[in-house]
Amino acid sequence: MSTPEKPPIEIPTETPHHGHDHGGAPGHPSGESPNGHHDPAKQPYIAFEHVSKAFGSQVVLDDVSFFVLPGEVLCILGRSGVGKSVSLQNIVGFLKPDAGRILVAGEDITGFTDKQMQLIRRKVTMVFQNGALFDSLTVRENVAFPLRERNELQEDQIMQIVKGLLDMVGVHEDLFDELPSGLSTGMKRSVAIARALAAQPEAILYDEPTTMVDPLIARLLGDLILKLKHQLRLTSIVVTHDMRFAERLADRVLFLHQGKAHFFGTMEEMKQSKDEILQQFLELDTLVLPGA
Numbered sequence: 708m709s710t711p712e713k714p715p716i717e718i719p720t721e722t723p724h725h726g727h728d729h730g731g732a733p734g735h736p737s738g739e740s741p742n743g744h745h746d747p748a749k750q751p752y753i754a755f756e757h758v759s760k761a762f763g764s765q766v767v768l769d770d771v772s773f774f775v776l777p778g779e780v781l782c783i784l785g786r787s788g789v790g791k792s793v794s795l796q797n798i799v800g801f802l803k804p805d806a807g808r809i810l811v812a813g814e815d816i817t818g819f820t821d822k823q824m825q826l827i828r829r830k831v832t833m834v835f836q837n838g839a840l841f842d843s844l845t846v847r848e849n850v851a852f853p854l855r856e857r858n859e860l861q862e863d864q865i866m867q868i869v870k871g872l873l874d875m876v877g878v879h880e881d882l883f884d885e886l887p888s889g890l891s892t893g894m895k896r897s898v899a900i901a902r903a904l905a906a907q908p909e910a911i912l913y914d915e916p917t918t919m920v921d922p923l924i925a926r927l928l929g930d931l932i933l934k935l936k937h938q939l940r941l942t943s944i945v946v947t948h949d950m951r952f953a954e955r956l957a958d959r960v961l962f963l964h965q966g967k968a969h970f971f972g973t974m975e976e977m978k979q980s981k982d983e984i985l986q987q988f989l990e991l992d993t994l995v996l997p998g999a
């Protein structure tokens with residue numbers, strides 16, 4: 708076994724609906740969102756149902772609903788400060804919604820305790836923009852870290868898996884003993900993805916993976932996300948400013964605007980949309996490269 712090949716993700720056949728109904732509101736049952744035409748037998752892997760989140764008087768998310776099906780890539784688009792990172796943080800429980808429900812892997816995680824969330828974070832890992840690698844550990848040891856934490860693998864097994872994972876993300880063996888400070892931004896992100904994969908997640912959340920990397924590296928990161936989708940059937944959410952990147956990757960797109968899920972649908976639907984705000988965003992995006 709050189710890479711942690713996983714069996715296809717089991718599609719939950721039932722999400723726990725009972726007990727948390729919002730007073731019979733006409734909400735969208737999981738898997739049937741406003742414009743989410745898809746096989747109703749397929750339950751979402753991650754779903755927001757009428758999620759709201761404010762910081763003091765600042766409403767960041769206002770009744771936001773969307774989903775991503777198992778093995779799909781959802782791209783989240785929107786201007787800076789619109790709540791893209793906040794959305795991801797709600798999925799892994801770093802933040803909790805004020806209202807609405809969040810479903811992950813068939814479970815309503817809204818009221819989950821920290822301990823329960825730790826289990827969710829094993830299934831759903833976040834890849835941070837700066838890579839969040841351990842500065843004092845080599846590339847090899849960074850990726851080995853989650854494997855060592857499992858406390859069940861022999862050293863030679865760990866090293867074999869590490870090599871397989873770094874191979875998969877395209878990091879050359881020459882770099883295995885480097886410290887993160889010796890790596891380019893793109894390489895740091897690849898190593899961070901390898902480390903995320905070491906935890907054998909079912910889904911990966913990427914926050915602006917292409918910010919501050921050149922177009923070639925952006926392309927390679929896109930290739931990698933698609934490879935993980937096809938080979939490991941990973942579910943992904945990719946927050947990005949980069950339209951071309953989104954176009955290549957996204958099965959579905961969520962466009963956040965003024966606290967709302969202004970658009971949620973397939974890439975095709977987005978391209979055909981005549982919505983003015985969305986069009987403005989798409990046009991702007993080809994002209995400027997906004998910061999994070």
Ligand SMILES: Nc1ncnc2c1ncn2[C@@H]1O[C@H](COP(=O)(O)OP(=O)(O)O)[C@@H](O)[C@H]1O
Binds near residue numbers: 762790793
């Ligand atoms: N922990 C926090 N406490 C207070 N305000 C926050 C917190 N996290 C994010 N915000 C605010 O929420 C808004 C959305 O932030 P964010 O999701 O990071 O935007 P982006 O879409 O650029 O990722 C911003 O105005 C930000 O300042």
Ligand SMILES: [Mg+2]
Binds near residue numbers: 791792793914999
């Ligand atoms: Mg952000």
